[in-house]
Amino acid sequence: MSEIENKKPEVEEEESSATTTTTWPDIEEELVIPEVLHSEGVKKLHMSIQTEWDYLQKSACQTAAGRALWKHVIHDPLAHLFAGETHLRNLHTKIQTDRLNNAREVSGVILAVRTLWFDTRIQAALDSFDNDAAQVVLLGAGMDARSYRLSCLNKTDVFEVDFPDVLETKTSLVQAAVKAREELKMTAKSLVRVAIDIRDNHWFEKLKKSGFMPEVNTVWVLEGILYYLSHTEAMQVLNLIAEKCALTSTVLLADFMNKPSATLPNSVFHFYSDWPDQLLPSLGFSHVSLSQIGDPDANFGLLHDPRNLFNKLLRLPRSAQIHPDDGTPCCRLYLVEASGSPPPDNPIENM
Numbered sequence: 166m167s168e169i170e171n172k173k174p175e176v177e178e179e180e181s182s183a184t185t186t187t188t189w190p191d192i193e194e195e196l197v198i199p200e201v202l203h204s205e206g207v208k209k210l211h212m213s214i215q216t217e218w219d220y221l222q223k224s225a226c227q228t229a230a231g232r233a234l235w236k237h238v239i240h241d242p243l244a245h246l247f248a249g250e251t252h253l254r255n256l257h258t259k260i261q262t263d264r265l266n267n268a269r270e271v272s273g274v275i276l277a278v279r280t281l282w283f284d285t286r287i288q289a290a291l292d293s294f295d296n297d298a299a300q301v302v303l304l305g306a307g308m309d310a311r312s313y314r315l316s317c318l319n320k321t322d323v324f325e326v327d328f329p330d331v332l333e334t335k336t337s338l339v340q341a342a343v344k345a346r347e348e349l350k351m352t353a354k355s356l357v358r359v360a361i362d363i364r365d366n367h368w369f370e371k372l373k374k375s376g377f378m379p380e381v382n383t384v385w386v387l388e389g390i391l392y393y394l395s396h397t398e399a400m401q402v403l404n405l406i407a408e409k410c411a412l413t414s415t416v417l418l419a420d421f422m423n424k425p426s427a428t429l430p431n432s433v434f435h436f437y438s439d440w441p442d443q444l445l446p447s448l449g450f451s452h453v454s455l456s457q458i459g460d461p462d463a464n465f466g467l468l469h470d471p472r473n474l475f476n477k478l479l480r481l482p483r484s485a486q487i488h489p490d491d492g493t494p495c496c497r498l499y500l501v502e503a504s505g506s507p508p509p510d511n512p513i514e515n516m
């Protein structure tokens with residue numbers, strides 16, 4: 166078991182509750198491991214992930230496993246390859262247990278909703294740029310395969326930022342799959358993988374050296390990353406992005422944990438915000454919108470039961486930290502969009 170699997174409840178590894186549900190998602194009862202995961206090259210790479218990566222890096226494969234098993238709603242041609250057999254089996258076992266228990270919240274549902282929410286918002290942000298040049302930066306990209314699955318990126322330069330080990334292995338997995346005769350087509354105009362630790366003070370300079378252009382319309386995607394940073398580190402990243410809004414039209418898409426989510430016993434998480442919709446304007450962002458899992462725009466038909474945890478939380482005030490019914494912590498995940506643009510008549514200089 167990886168370290169993260171011992172913590173609960175989490176976004177990357179969700180818990181479920183044992184009660185009656187009306188509809189079961191269309192997830193396979195027998196896990197089918199695709200042929201590509203049996204090829205020698207791919208097996209070797211996943212072996213080194215299992216033996217050498219820490220829980221933080223492995224979280225990239227856990228999210229890929231979620232997208233692989235929720236394939237009836239997310240078409241990700243690389244998700245199985247990026248997840249690897251161990252992570253697929255771990256999640257599949259949890260889903261089977263949920264099935265046996267008639268769970269109201271099925272493992273992986275938060276991840277599925279989060280993925281679909283980011284997909285929708287990335288597309289809307291790119292549309293808002295009216296065909297002007299655009300770039301998307303995925304901070305903590307992990308095993309994200311949007312450059313191979315979102316057609317809305319066909320005129321967009323994509324930058325994937327993560328630790329060197331993660332990005333090198335990701336590239337090797339793609340190469341090994343191609344060698345095993347998998348057909349892979351990129352949907353993004355271009356893709357650059359930028360190996361940086363975003364806790365490093367010079368990460369933005371390194372991003373620029375890789376071809377990122379601060380004056381080009383930008384969508385920043387911070388999916389499943391902020392809460393792994395300390396408060397200071399997360400604020401530095403958010404402040405830097407806010408500062409760069411002075412140069413170009415910018416959209417920030419990020420998920421935030423609230424305090425109860427990040428401060429459970431043995432939590433691996435650090436940064437949280439109970440009120441990101443107040444935090445981001447204070448940093449200079451405008452047009453901040455916040456959704457919670459289960460909201461009409463963060464539901465995607467996957468959370469029917471009004472008695473499931475997410476729908477119950479929606480009926481409580483956001484200030485509530487403890488559930489009045491059973492004393493459990495009110496763990497929330499906020500999906501937040503914010504934007505920024507240069508002030509009118511502000512010449513671009515010195516930034």
Ligand SMILES: C[S@@+](CC[C@H](N)C(=O)[O-])C[C@H]1O[C@@H](n2cnc3c(N)ncnc32)[C@H](O)[C@@H]1O
Pocket residue numbers: 177221222224225228229304305306307308309326327328331361362363364387388389390393
């Ligand atoms: C939970 S995964 C999310 C991956 C991806 N965004 C997704 O949603 O599928 C978190 C990712 O953030 C990366 N990460 C965490 N801290 C980082 C840091 N300081 N610098 C760069 N990447 C980091 C991890 O390596 C991992 O790939």
